Amino acid sequence: MAQILDSAGEVTPASMFLLIHHGLRRDAARYPAAVAALGPADGEAAAELAGSWAFYADMLDRHHRLEDDLIFPLLLAEEPALAGVLARLDAEHHELDVLLAEVARVLPALPEPGGVREGVALFTRLKDLLDAHLDTEEEHLVPVMNERSADGLRLGDRTPPPPPAEALPWIEDGLDPAVAERVFATLPEGLRARLPELRAEYRRRSTFLREHPR
Numbered sequence: 663m664a665q666i667l668d669s670a671g672e673v674t675p676a677s678m679f680l681l682i683h684h685g686l687r688r689d690a691a692r693y694p695a696a697v698a699a700l701g702p703a704d705g706e707a708a709a710e711l712a713g714s715w716a717f718y719a720d721m722l723d724r725h726h727r728l729e730d731d732l733i734f735p736l737l738l739a740e741e742p743a744l745a746g747v748l749a750r751l752d753a754e755h756h757e758l759d760v761l762l763a764e765v766a767r768v769l770p771a772l773p774e775p776g777g778v779r780e781g782v783a784l785f786t787r788l789k790d791l792l793d794a795h796l797d798t799e800e801e802h803l804v805p806v807m808n809e810r811s812a813d814g815l816r817l818g819d820r821t822p823p824p825p826p827a828e829a830l831p832w833i834e835d836g837l838d839p840a841v842a843e844r845v846f847a848t849l850p851e852g853l854r855a856r857l858p859e860l861r862a863e864y865r866r867r868s869t870f871l872r873e874h875p876r
């Protein structure tokens with residue numbers, strides 16, 4: 663994964679983009695293991711996974727829309743040689759959408775053994791596709807975002823919206839605390855003051871998922 667902060671420990675134009683990738687990768691690795699660990703009597707854990715998945719799918723959807731509507735067009739204007747890579751990434755967004763729909767279909771069948779088998783296979787495909795997709799973005803897009811965006815990729819008024827407050831504890835899970843602290847220092851004071859409450863809520867709704875893989 664690309665560096666979230668630069669070599670001087672400062673926030674870069676790609677820092678928030680990479681933090682979202684961190685959360686997406688981390689949980690994509692957890693879901694196959696968590697679903698595989700469901701026993702037939704784990705109805706409560708299955709309900710928790712369905713709840714945390716709703717949040718995850720929303721984060722992935724928001725990230726894709728930000729890329730499709732803003733980041734990819736700006737990068738294409740900045741670096742036309744990226745056209746081939748951007749077309750492939752766009753196609754992968756559609757492949758991921760298909761997988762998300764399949765996951766939504768199988769979640770109600772958890773924790774039945776048939777649902778668990780299908781769920782593990784689906785979440786594993788999702789992890790593999792997403793890891794490769796994020797690798798491509800980080801290899802080809804992040805250098806351009808960081809090198810050519812002294813003016814924020816000419817974002818002008820189109821500054822990307824900040825992630826929702828509920829995303830903050832999700833982002834920092836598994837992250838070097840010093841990196842989280844540096845990035846969160848850029849957030850509005852009112853939002854940072856809510857972090858303890860947001861963390862407690864995040865821990866409560868992701869207990870089973872966070873335990874996998876153990």
Ligand SMILES: [Fe+2]
Nearest residue numbers: 726729751799
């Ligand atoms: Fe993407």
Ligand SMILES: [Fe+2]
Nearest residue numbers: 683725729799
């Ligand atoms: Fe991305």
